[in-house]
């Protein structure tokens with residue numbers, strides 16, 4: 001590409017909303033342009049990198065036997081009604097009507113469409129396994145689009161879906177995809193961690209996220225200082241204590257007047273107790289069924305764990321009216337003893353660690369003391385419902401402690417089971433001649449987010465430092481004096497050589513000063529800069545700058561091509 005005619009404008013200033021480095025640099029390097037909130041034009045430099053990521057994805061998936069398809073962005077509501085997700089998928093699903101008043105949505109993901117596509121072809125186990133993928137624009141009406149391509153509303157995703165005859169075969173596919181993802185992100189030059197993840201509303205019970213470690217990451221990850229346990233904090237397991245208090249310590253339950261003392265801080269201060277001696281009682285609507293969730297007063301409820309435990313589509317807190325209807329008291333005084341309307345009680349294991357707990361009395365302005373689970377109330381479900389925290393013991397090994405990192409989720413793999421195949425009748429004849437639903441998995445990669453994450457990990461004050469494999473151009477040739485015939489001729493010759501040798505090369509033939517070209521080259525982040533100036537060329541030499549190390553080498557014109565080819569091979 002000759003930059004003199006490139007559709008490229010670099011910028012010194014960044015818009016205020018660009019809070020993270022990747023957004024700032026992509027904007028400044030003339031890669032993206034905002035069209036509307038969370039919706040971007042991809043300009044040539046960005047598209048070249050995105051296409052390279054897509055090529056890596058295609059190559060690695062095809063190695064694992066995946067086949068590419070392309071499904072529509074616009075999806076009919078009927079399919080979403082069949083799977084049941086039309087009713088509970090939140091406002092992220094952009095719904096609309098066509099001229100005939102039929103309901104449609106813009107695809108945020110394609111489980112429904114692919115399940116429909118596959119059921120029309122699937123008859124026998126002999127056809128399986130299938131793993132179908134596409135690379136395509138998704139739309140999610142995100143509540144807070146931000147960070148440029150990292151959290152857009154329209155974004156490019158690779159999504160794949162596997163169909164298998166059995167759980168075991170589905171696990172094999174899961175493993176193949178896990179390996180493919182590892183190769184893909186390695187080839188993109190990223191430092192990442194595969195972590196245990198919650199499955200959320202998509203369903204299923206096994207999942208890993210591929211997290212790129214970066215300060216700007218929106219996800220919290222906990223990993224063990226000793227073993228290789230790592231999980232999204234939504235999923236990280238809290239190691240339970242084994243000691244349960246001695247019953248002889250149990251006191252009589254007492255009702256105490258606690259006027260206006262609602263929060264944990266207020267109640268602990270008022271009663272002179274520690275937060276862990278309180279039972280925090282919250283009413284959640286779990287797929288609309290009210291459940292009283294109990295956790296130690298010192299801990300936070302982990303809604304993702306509740307959703308997973310109950311295999312629920314939607315989990316949210318009950319409003320004040322509902323709380324009053326169930327407890328008979330104002331919000332802030334709920335507890336497990338003497339509910340006005342008995343509902344299911346699910347407790348975190350942590351509430352049994354201490355004897356004689358404090359909880360709301362289901363009576364406005366009153367609390368109970370000396371409360372002991374099982375003696376004073378029945379727990380229907382006991383589980384792990386709180387957030388794990390850094391510094392806590394690792395749930396897997398006995399030696400390590402959990403450490404916290406920030407991560408950018410660039411990909412996720414899920415084992416879905418038969419959630420979609422069952423509700424949508426995607427069945428086949430198995431080895432025993434029985435009609436059974438297909439075992440499914442689904443696998444996503446955010447292509448734009450991967451690009452943004454690569455910049456988060458590879459930049460300096462001057463600009464982007466592209467990993468070779470995903471750089472828009474691998475090399476820039478920079479003639480410094482356009483009036484010097486030798487400079488121009490050598491630049492043109494090198495430019496032509498590189499193109500012929502299959503090197504992605506840009507020629508900065510713009511009529512600009514040297515300083516401008518240097519700044520732009522650093523900002524755009526070409527891995528190799530070839531600087532051609534009158535003085536060096538008079539000696540038959542050129543200067544080569546390696547962006548990643550800032551190393552500058554002088555070499556003969558005749559040696560440059562081979563050096564670049566070798567350097568590329570070494571750094572791919």
Ligand code: ATP
Pocket residue numbers: 109140142149150151152153155157409410411412444445446447448449450
């Ligand atoms: P998040 O938790 O960040 O909202 P998600 O878990 O809902 O993402 P998935 O459904 O797992 O996302 O989608 C697969 C991949 O698509 C994600 O791993 C991520 O890389 C990418 N992705 C998801 N949402 C966005 C978005 N709003 N903008 C850009 N990429 C996204």
Ligand code: MG
Pocket residue numbers: 209409411412
């Ligand atoms: Mg995800």
